[in-house]
Amino acid sequence: MNAAASENKISEHISNKNFSEAFNLIVNQYKERLYWHIRKIVIIHEDADDVLQNTFIKVWRYLENFNQNSKIYTWLFRIATNEAITFINNKKKKEEESLGTYEHRLSDTLESDEYFDGDNAQLILQKAILKLPEKQRIVFNMKYFDEIKYGEMSKILETSTGALKASYHHAVKKIEKFVKQY
Amino acid sequence: MTVENLNNINNNNAFKVPENYFDNFSQEIETRIFEENIKKQFGNKNPFKVPENYFKDFKSDISAKPKSNFAKIIRITKPWLSAAAGIIIIFTLWQFLLTGIENKNNQTGNNDSLKSKNNIVIANYQPEINTVDIKYLEPEINAYIDETDADQIYEDVNEDNNETKINSDDETVYQYFIDYADDNDYTELLAEL
Missing domain, CATH: 1.10.1740.10 (RNA polymerase sigma factor, region 2, helix turn helix motif)
Structure with missing residues (x-):
């Protein structure tokens, strides 16, 4: 169906x-x-x-x-x-x-997590995502991995599309900066 | 057509753009560039996996979870909590028999896997009670009830609080549990387990 x-x-x-x-x-x-x-x-x-x-x-x-x-x-x-x-x-x-401590611990846990299947690059990306503030992290995941449209996301998160776009913008900017170190 | 006329067409066309579209345009382009850079380097494949057959075995019957939670509750909370929960189950069943409140599952036939009659009864009475959590306790509580004398349950609860909180009157038992739910964030407790 x-x-x-x-x-x-x-x-x-x-x-x-x-x-x-x-x-x-x-x-x-x-x-x-x-x-x-x-x-x-x-x-x-x-x-x-x-x-x-x-x-x-x-x-x-x-x-x-x-x-x-x-x-x-x-x-x-x-x-x-x-x-x-x-x-x-x-x-x-x-x-x-x-x-931030909780996220830091999660980040460390990933490396030994038996249900994490990513390679080193994906591990770096996940660590970068975990450094984001909670809202930006959710918006990033929804847009980047799941490709959910802003209109739909707006209804789910009850946030304006303008604010979501701004969150995503800040998120990709921070992640790009973080991963440049690698 | 003169240049003047062309300018008029550009300024007065029939199309519109969303508010602030041009103001945010450069930011959106920048976002796309950053996004493409990240995707090029890392891709956007889901890096997580689940235990074998996790989704296949995932039950739609929400009563599948309760046991483990109940065990944790018993471990970390006072014994009277289990007694109080047990008593409310007795009361709920009694109310169910007495009132014959409409059960939404009855409207759907008898193939209901949720077995949630008790929840619905409580929900109709006092929505703020965490009804599903009570449902969690049900199988173990029933075992507790089977094994424990009713008077002993009342005694346990009263003794723990050093005062007579409840008696065999169902109304006071019910009120006791309501007060407990008001004074304690039961949802939070469960979420923390």
């Missing part, structure tokens, strides 16, 4: 109050895309798995309140992004880490 057909089917299930069917379809259709979106934010697989589960729990909980004027895709990505940010903030708070 293609994305549009799938969205239509999900909307139909929600309209008919077939929430279980809608939910199962959502999980099957979006689990991978949401996972990769989350994974790029939280980096570690186990954390991504936790956040993905939390995301679907929220989806299930609020499915009956879903506003059919929005796209399912946008709504799901918004929940996933918020869950990932909340997860990171909680981890930082729990570990009482100062700003």
Whole structure:
């Protein structure tokens, strides 16, 4: 089933109050895309798995309140992004880490992470991305890796396209500067 | 056509551009150049991978997660938390039987893999309670209930707080848990686990 057909089917299930069917379809259709979106934010697989589960729990909980004027895709990505940010903030708070320390640790973890499949160049790029402020990091990942259009991103992150373009501009500029050292 | 006429055409054409389009144009070009440089050097391939069959085995049944979380909760929190949660489950089931609140899953047939009747009942009663988290506790709590005398549960909760917080009256049990949810960020606690 293609994305549009799938969205239509999900909307139909929600309209008919077939929430279980809608939910199962959502999980099957979006689990991978949401996972990769989350994974790029939280980096570690186990954390991504936790956040993905939390995301679907929220989806299930609020499915009956879903506003059919929005796209399912946008709504799901918004929940996933918020869950990932909340997860990171909680981890930082729990570990009482100062700003940037958490990202620094993640950066070190990457080298020994069995689920990191990148070569040395990709490792350098990921380390550069982890040096970005959180919002810029999310915008960079969405645009650079997933090629999500600013219009769509604007709905997901609830930020104006102008601000997103500025964030992406700062992000690529910083990354380019960082990687020039290598 | 005179040059003057051509100028008029340029200034009064029927096309429009987004606001600030020309102001931001140079920045966008610069962004593209930086982006192309990065892509040329590093590509934009996803460098992460997942355990074998992760997506294949990923269950849409959200009750798959609870056990591990529950184990962690029990490990780091006071015993009365489990007792309080257990009591609310009893109360919830009782309410479910009594009120026969509409279950949205019933409208969809009986092939529901989520088994979330209890959640819906609680949600209808008091939305601010973290209903899914309670659902997490369910299998273990049921085991706890099976193994523990009801009076003992009430006693455990009261003893832990050095005062009579609850009794066998369901209303006070319910209120107790509401107060607990108000005083403690249960969502945050779970997120931190």
